[in-house]
Amino acid sequence: MSVTIKDVARKADVSPSTVSRVLSNHPRISAATARKVREIMEEMGYHPNLMAKSLVSKTTKSICVILPKPAEELFLNLFFMELIRGIVAQAARSGYDVLISSGASEAEEVEAVARLVNGRRVDGAVLLYSRKDDPVVEFLKQREFPFVLVGRSERYPDILSVDTDxxxxxxxxxxxxxxxxxxxxxxxxxxxxxxxxxxxxxxxxxxxxxxxxxxxxxxxxxxxxxxxxxxxxxxxxxxxxxxxxxxxxxxxxxxxxxxxxxxxxxxxxxxxxxxxxxxxxxxxxxxxxxxxxxxxGSYHLGYTASQTLIRAVETPREEQTSVRHIIPHRLIVRESSLFAPVRKA
Amino acid sequence: MSVTIKDVARKADVSPSTVSRVLSNHPRISAATARKVREIMEEMGYHPNLMAKSLVSKTTKSICVILPKPAEELFLNLFFMELIRGIVAQAARSGYDVLISSGASEAEEVEAVARLVNGRRVDGAVLLYSRKDDPVVEFLKQREFPFVLVGRSERYPDILSVDTDxxxxxxxxxxxxxxxxxxxxxxxxxxxxxxxxxxxxxxxxxxxxxxxxxxxxxxxxxxxxxxxxxxxxxxxxxxxxxxxxxxxxxxxxxxxxxxxxxxxxxxxxxxxxxxxxxxxxxxxxxxxxxxxxxxxGSYHLGYTASQTLIRAVETPREEQTSVRHIIPHRLIVRESSLFAPVRKA
DNA sequence: ATGGTTTGTGCAAACGTTTTAACAAAGTAG
DNA sequence: CTACTTTGTTAAAACGTTTGCACAAACCAT
Structure with a gap:
């Protein structure tokens, strides 16, 4: 159906490997070949198949964010939206896609994330806030799957996390x-x-x-x-x-x-x-x-979470330097707070 | 690294094809084999690699939603969140994942969706509301890529869409x-x-x-x-x-x-x-x-959008019956509206 | 010229599935 | 008992990439 690396190779009169290398800016490709191949790709409207790429590279260039189950944080919706924006923006900058997932119950939630993790569909996960004994944290921790928590875990203080103090x-x-x-x-x-x-x-x-x-x-x-x-x-x-x-x-x-x-x-x-x-x-x-x-700084929180996660995903096993990011907060004084009834000033 | 269909096959003393068929409940598999294979899968902790599956089936079981660029609809954030919840919930029910994407500008937006579409990373897209001449609509339309619009397109009234009247x-x-x-x-x-x-x-x-x-x-x-x-x-x-x-x-x-x-x-x-x-x-x-x-009915709107899209993705070319879904609305009267100053009742 | 390095490219094997075609075994009808 | 169908299984070819290894050609010191 759609044009593959082989089609391009054939037309450009080179091998598929060469095309692949052009794509990844391999240093050993001559300028001339690179230009020619690129021209042909353009002309034929070639676009790499990300699935195939994922399969061989064993990396999906995507992360997921787990939306907590609605009931208990109805009131955090707006906050989440900001967070997600930050995550999506940063992920896009790093060339990552963001998958969003949720479940109607805690059990469903862990099931959903298990599907993604086990199916190697994502490289990492960001969790939005945590309950006291979050089963999703438990699952990811035990699977040794890269994830970052927006918030703080009581049980695992050493977890990769981004939080407000x-x-x-x-x-x-x-x-x-x-x-x-x-x-x-x-x-x-x-x-x-x-x-x-x-x-x-x-x-x-x-x-x-x-x-x-x-x-x-x-x-x-x-x-x-x-x-x-x-x-x-x-x-x-x-x-x-x-x-x-x-x-x-x-x-x-x-x-x-x-x-x-x-x-x-x-x-x-x-x-x-x-x-x-x-x-x-x-x-x-x-x-x-x-x-x-x-x-x-909700947006910032999300942005940093994404950044931290992606860094963790991409660096192999060498210890992450700082494990817990604190995003600074600041009080915005408006009209709802005023001197106490017994004036002092 | 992780356990594949071949490992299971070897251990169960059958061929990989058989395992695959067990997975997809192929009718020609004997009950005995099915049970044995399933046991071994469980025992070895097998989970299918979704990427590999996608590669051969040419279907990703995921859709994307394009988050409009923030500037102009700051005020719709909460509405979007509801919508997304509906989309995610329904998609999950149909076994689909939801990718979320956005861009800082219209150009970036279409670029982002192009990446996903061209890379065959998603099977369909849902667009949240449309501008007058939305370039994303233009792109998808011209690519003949399945998508549903939450809202209404002026230029293409025949487009698959879910909307309020x-x-x-x-x-x-x-x-x-x-x-x-x-x-x-x-x-x-x-x-x-x-x-x-x-x-x-x-x-x-x-x-x-x-x-x-x-x-x-x-x-x-x-x-x-x-x-x-x-x-x-x-x-x-x-x-x-x-x-x-x-x-x-x-x-x-x-x-x-x-x-x-x-x-x-x-x-x-x-x-x-x-x-x-x-x-x-x-x-x-x-x-x-x-x-x-x-x-x-924001949630309902999202839910229906997802449902409509997935149906469209899964039915081949036979004409979609109803092309435009209208979700009913209803006025909730609260205290901000009262009789006009000159009383009538 | 000679040997050694660098540069540019191709071959082929992998990645983990699905699926088509083939086939053996078992069942069924005449 | 034979011929045909059904049932259960397998071998092998895809899917579209990446990458290690091999190798020829060109370059560079002797």
Whole structure:
């Protein structure tokens, strides 16, 4: 059907090997031959068959990204999209393709990635965030298959990973509120089995402890964040006898739920409650009021993940130098956080 | 390195062909042999090499989705994510993998897809929305490569596509406002070179014309929607001597910009301005106030697109029966739209 | 001239499958 | 018992590349 290396060879009156070598810029090909062959390739509309190439080179020039199952991170969608963009952009630059895969359950997820890995369809995998005992991590680790984790693994701290220093990020965010004079600070977390939730929680606790502020468990909410649980969280929190004046919220999306809850209850932001959240999605800026948020460089995170993975795939067994990349974060202050009610400045 | 069909054959004391046939459930294999071979496969941990399979079968069992270049549809990110989920889910069910690709410019985009298509790395492609003269459509069309368009092509109405009836959707949305008593209705559109923008605009116009309402060009805004252009659009619109009492907005994300603009200007929604928008992203519900939005079934759209494409890929040349799928939409009324100032009920 | 290196090319074997054609063995009908 | 069909299996040729080895020709010091 379509034109092969042999057709080109025949027409150019050289052997297939020569054509192949022209393709890969082999140094021992004469300029004249190279030019001729290239001309003919152009003329005949030759394009190498990537499958055949893969078969012999035992390398696919593609990586896969495992999209976590939807349910538990509905609220991370926008973040994922940015991440994926970064991954795809970098992979393209390195000449890699990106396969995207997912499963409806954890079991399906590992099954999907097993198919790709076992079928030698990809050279490496990037995992988007990890649960506490992620079976996919387990699988890849045991198969010794190259992969990079966007996030942090508790069980395997030595794993190739790209991450935000979430403890520090949460610490910084809390410090921001504290520096504004807030002394009663609550926390709205994500699903407790996700490492990122745990880390942010820890940063929050540390900042409060260090500042000698009260750490009240009833100001801490964690859970799946669906439609109206932001509302419910707020209605619970705000009906306490003693209410926080500032809140850390684990993700901008969740913050939307929170804001809506507060609006319905008649509270005003930031006058009644200051909010700082995380991820700095495009939404944060468009919210009313615009949300103070810790930018974690989602695109950059993806970009680096892809880069790290591809480097790992391409270097044989010599130890990877740095095993854990931290992407810097930075707090973007907007209107949702203001001085505490008892003014200081 | 890894175990091949030949290794299994040797150990099972049959020929490679037999193993291959066991794999594909060939009817002429005896139950006994099949069982034995399967056992050995299991025992040795055999997994077929998909590349080799592809090479001979000339089919890759994968499709690609072309992510439009980021700039112009920042606001569609969330929508795309849903779409992709649908595509990936359906593809997985049909045993297909999904490759995702993009380019920084239109030229790069077509280059990226050309690589995949020419390299026979995918069996089909799904395009997410189309510009007016999309070069990717042009390329695929001319190559006679199977693809499905999520959206509508002006130039090629006969193309395989899955779409919302955007004219009708916009019409319905406008009717909703009209039925609430609004007589002054504006429109905030998307980039004018996108077909979806044009269609929604048309539905808006039609509804107003039909109802005999004034169609004022200064109530119509279109353009790239970035950070503060929502704000600017509103500040322009609301400073007109005669202001609309209701607005159609092309996308929930854009609506966020609009709402923020209105908030800053001191207008209240829906009291001062009713808003109906499109896509019904998860955000719509979380907004303050929650946004009335036309749900276009993004996931379903992606799911159907994938299904349609794969069917097309797998049936040879017999004409595809229905060439254009319309996914039903439905208006979800929330708090952003209310009776017009002059009450009727 | 001579031997040694460099340069340019081709042969053929691999990569791991599928599939066509061939064939032996076993079953079936007359 | 023979001729024909069915059943189960195999050998070998593809699929389109890459690459190690071989080798001739050209170049370069002696």
């Amino acid at each position: 979430n403890v520090q990020a949460a610490y910084d965010a809390a410090r921001h509120l504290i520096s504004l004079g807030h002394e009663r600070i609550g926390f709205v977390g994500g699903p407790p089995n996700m490492v990122v939730s745990m880390d942010r929680m820890q940063g929050y606790r540390r900042a409060l402890e260090e500042a000698g502020l009260p750490l009240r468990e009833d100001w801490i909410v964690e859970g799946e964040f669906l439609q109206d649980s932001g509302y419910r969280a707020m209605s619970m929190l705000m009906s306490l006898p003693e209410r926080p004046s500032g809140m850390l919220v684990v993700d901008d999306f969740v913050t939307f739920g929170v804001i809506r809850g507060l609006n319905e209850l008649g509270y005003r932001i930031p006058q009644d409650l200051s909010i700082v959240s995380f991820n700095n999605l495009a939404l944060a800026e468009l919210s009313s009021p615009p949300i103070s948020s810790v930018d974690i | 955007n004219v009708q959707a916009a019409y319905d949305a406008a009717r909703h406002l009209i039925s609430l008593g609004h007589e002054r209705i504006g429109f905030v559109g998307g980039p004018p070179n996108m077909v979806v923008s044009m269609d929604r605009m048309q539905g808006y116009r039609r509804a107003l014309e039909e109802a005999g309402l004034p169609l004022r060009e200064d109530w119509i805004v279109e353009g790239e929607f970035l950070q503060d252009s929502g704000y600017r659009a509103m500040s322009m619109l609301m400073s007109l001597p005669e202001r609309p009492s209701g607005m159609l907005v092309v996308d929930d994300f854009v609506t966020f910009g609009v709402i923020r603009g209105l908030n800053e200007l001191g207008y209240r929604i829906p009291q001062d301005l009713s808003i109906v928008s499109f896509n019904n992203l998860a955000l719509a519900e979380l907004s303050s106030p929650p946004i009335s939005s036309v749900d276009i």
